Each structure stands twice: as C-alpha cells, then as structure tokens.
Amino acid sequence: MAETRGIDFIIDKTAWQKAQFVEASVSMDLAPGQVLFRVDRFAFTANNISYAMAGDMLRYWDFFPAREGWGRIPTMGFGDVIASTHDQVEVGTRCFGFYPMSKHLLIEPASASATSIIDGAAHREGLAPAYNQYNPTSTDALYSAETEDELMLMRGLFMTSFLAEDFLLESDLYGASRIVISSASSKTSIALAYLVSQRGEARAVGLTSERNRDFVEGLGFYERVITYDEIGSLPADEPTVFVDMAGNDKVTLSLHEHLGSSLRYSQRIGGTHWDAGGAEGGAEVEVPGPKREFFFAPGQIQKRLKDWGPQVFQERLLSNWAEFRDASAKWLQVERGYGRDAVERIYHETLEGRARPDRGHVLSLWDDAEAAAGR
Numbered sequence: 066m067a068e069t070r071g072i073d074f075i076i077d078k079t080a081w082q083k084a085q086f087v088e089a090s091v092s093m094d095l096a097p098g099q100v101l102f103r104v105d106r107f108a109f110t111a112n113n114i115s116y117a118m119a120g121d122m123l124r125y126w127d128f129f130p131a132r133e134g135w136g137r138i139p140t141m142g143f144g145d146v147i148a149s150t151h152d153q154v155e156v157g158t159r160c161f162g163f164y165p166m167s168k169h170l171l172i173e174p175a176s177a178s179a180t181s182i183i184d185g186a187a188h189r190e191g192l193a194p195a196y197n198q199y200n201p202t203s204t205d206a207l208y209s210a211e212t213e214d215e216l217m218l219m220r221g222l223f224m225t226s227f228l229a230e231d232f233l234l235e236s237d238l239y240g241a242s243r244i245v246i247s248s249a250s251s252k253t254s255i256a257l258a259y260l261v262s263q264r265g266e267a268r269a270v271g272l273t274s275e276r277n278r279d280f281v282e283g284l285g286f287y288e289r290v291i292t293y294d295e296i297g298s299l300p301a302d303e304p305t306v307f308v309d310m311a312g313n314d315k316v317t318l319s320l321h322e323h324l325g326s327s328l329r330y331s332q333r334i335g336g337t338h339w340d341a342g343g344a345e346g347g348a349e350v351e352v353p354g355p356k357r358e359f360f361f362a363p364g365q366i367q368k369r370l371k372d373w374g375p376q377v378f379q380e381r382l383l384s385n386w387a388e389f390r391d392a393s394a395k396w397l398q399v400e401r402g403y404g405r406d407a408v409e410r411i412y413h414e415t416l417e418g419r420a421r422p423d424r425g426h427v428l429s430l431w432d433d434a435e436a437a438a439g440r
C-alpha cells in the first residue's frame with residue numbers, strides 16, 4: 066500500500082493556547098470517488114481566530130474533524146491533487162479553497178466540473194456550501210499566478226466584507242450616515258472600510274489601539290480613526306451602524322452606552338479580541354440599544370446568488386476585488402513561512418494579538434526543500 070507522511074496542526078478547543086502537531090500515515094490508495102490534496106500553502110490572519118471563536122456555533126470545527134476535544138482551524142489556501150479515483154478530477158489539478166493547517170486533505174466530491182469541486186463527505190453535510198467548494202485555478206476568474214499570496218490572504222475576508230456591506234446597503238444602512246468599525250487594523254476591517262469609502266454612502270470610522278493608530282490612519286480608508294479609550298469623543302447624535310470585528314465586550318458596551326438611540330444597528334463579524342469577552346462558550350454582556358446580530362457571510366452569498374444569479378454575482382465581486390487588491394499593494398507586505406516552527410510561531414503571535422497589521426502571513430507545513438520539490 067502506497068503511503069505518505071502527514072502532519073496536522075491541532076488546538077485544544079477549550080484552551081486555544083494549547084496546540085500540537087500530530088503525525089499520521091496518509092494512504093495514497095484511495096477508495097472509489099476520493100481525491101487527495103497536497104496542501105501547498107495557506108494564509109493565516111486574525112480572521113482564522115474568528116473561525117475558532119465560532120467553531121461550534123457556526124460548525125467550523127466540523128470541516129476537518131480531529132480527536133475529541135481538539136480542533137483543526139480552517140484556512141484559505143491552495144492545494145494540488147496528488148491522487149484521485151474520481152472520473153472528473155485529474156491529478157495535478159490546483160485548487161483554491163478551505164484547507165486545514167495540514168500537509169494533506171482527503172475529500173469525497175459529490176460533484177465535480179471544470180469550474181468547481183464540491184466535497185460531499187458525510188461530516189460536511191449541512192455545512193455552508195461556499196466552504197465545501199474547491200475552485201480549479203484554470204477556470205477561476207479571480208485567480209492569477211502572480212497574486213496567489215494576496216488571494217489566499219484576502220479573498221475570503223474580502224468576500225466577508227463585500228457581503229457585510231451589501232447586507233447593510235440592502236437595509237439602507239438602517240438610516241445611518243456613519244459606520245464605526247472595531248479592530249480597524251484587521252484585514253477584514255480594512256476591506257470593509259475600503260468599500261465604504263469607495264461607495265461614499267456613509268463615512269467609516271475606525272476603532273483601534275494606540276499602537277496601530279498611525280498604520281490605520283495611513284491607509285486613507287477611514288474618515289476618522291480613534292482609539293478604544295476615545296469612544297466618548299464621537300458625536301453621540303449621528304445615526305450610526307457598529308460593525309464589530311473585535312468581539313470585545315467592554316468596547317461594545319462602551320459604544321452602545323455612548324451612542325444610545327443613535328446606534329441603529331450592531332453587526333458582529335469577528336473576534337480579534339477573543340480574550341476580552343465574547344469568546345466561545347461565554348455569555349455575551351447585555352448591552353443597551355439594538356441587539357447584537359451575528360453576520361454569517363455564506364447565508365448572504367446564497368441570497369445574492371438567488372437574487373442576482375451566479376454570473377452577476379461573480380462580476381460584481383471580481384470588479385470590487387481587483388480594485389481592493391491593487392489598492393492593498395501600498396500597505397500589505399507578504400511574508401512566507403515554512404515548516405512547523407513558522408506555523409506555530411505565527412499562530413501564537415496572531416492569537417496573542419502580536420501580529421503586525423501590515424504583514425500578511427502565508428504558511429506551509431512543508432519545509433523549504435519539500436515545498437520547492439512539490440511545485
């Protein structure tokens with residue numbers, strides 16, 4: 066039986082600081098209809114911490130099962146098919162999609178075409194269809210070989226921001242003229258601020274730490290940037306939408322109390338401040354004003370695919386994505402890391418809030434020599 070060695074990076078679902086690598090044999094002799102990916106590279110950002118935060122609530126842990134009590138965080142990346150017993154999937158096919166922090170991924174396509182491979186493994190039943198899809202690069206309208214790293218780092222989070230803004234616009238911004246965005250230095254927040262600034266129907270205000278203030282101001286996407294302890298300086302009489310990327314209960318409570326009836330809608334997306342309240346399993350703090358509504362991007366995807374049709378949806382996404390990607394060249398610096406040490410280091414830096422906002426980390430569990438041999 067042909068085998069290769071696999072490695073998975075897993076974390077304790079109740080104590081995310083605890084992480085370890087697990088080695089296992091990976092069979093190259095597949096059952097009928099299966100496809101084995103070699104996970105080439107994947108991106109890791111604060112958005113991935115949000116996946117852990119919503120791991121049970123939104124079933125992110127179910128994508129890549131691990132042993133009891135442990136989880137495998139989903140990431141956006143690229144993989145190459147190294148074995149296939151599926152008639153419509155050829156060895157050598159390179160795909161963008163949802164991958165674990167691992168060397169390999171085995172899927173069982175329920176359907177496959179030149180443009181899409183859909184994993185139909187039993188453990189994925191009922192999960193968001195958008196995350197079960199693997200896009201062959203040869204037919205992916207958003208793909209270019211020169212910008213693979215940027216695509217990994219920002220395609221998923223840009224999609225979230227694109228859909229979050231669309232959701233708000235669909236409701237006429239709830240009558241607001243100002244959108245306050247927490248964790249303003251996170252890449253998802255940056256993408257949202259960019260879209261808001263380009264649309265011009267509201268002004269984006271960024272909430273950030275003193276450490277990141279200069280960086281956020283330098284982006285040019287926010288009309289105003291304030292630190293978390295300056296929330297009281299915001300004019301309290303302007304109709305406002307709050308988009309919470311931080312998940313920090315203290316910040317959320319402060320903003321809700323300060324704005325009072327001027328706060329028209331409170332949208333929760335991320336959890337970059339996971340250790341300051343709102344972490345999985347903990348009760349959220351009671352806040353005055355509008356109820357905090359968790360935004361689930363795949364639900365908005367399905368709605369817009371139905372409303373607009375796949376072609377119009379893709380055209381609108383592609384146009385906005387290309388503009389944001391080009392605008393990001395001035396502030397985003399991509400850094401690649403190979404092997405266990407790099408993966409573990411960047412995971413803990415991101416978890417602890419020590420990652421620099423102007424850096425985009427692209428990782429691989431293959432070391433440099435293995436990575437070169439695999440491409």
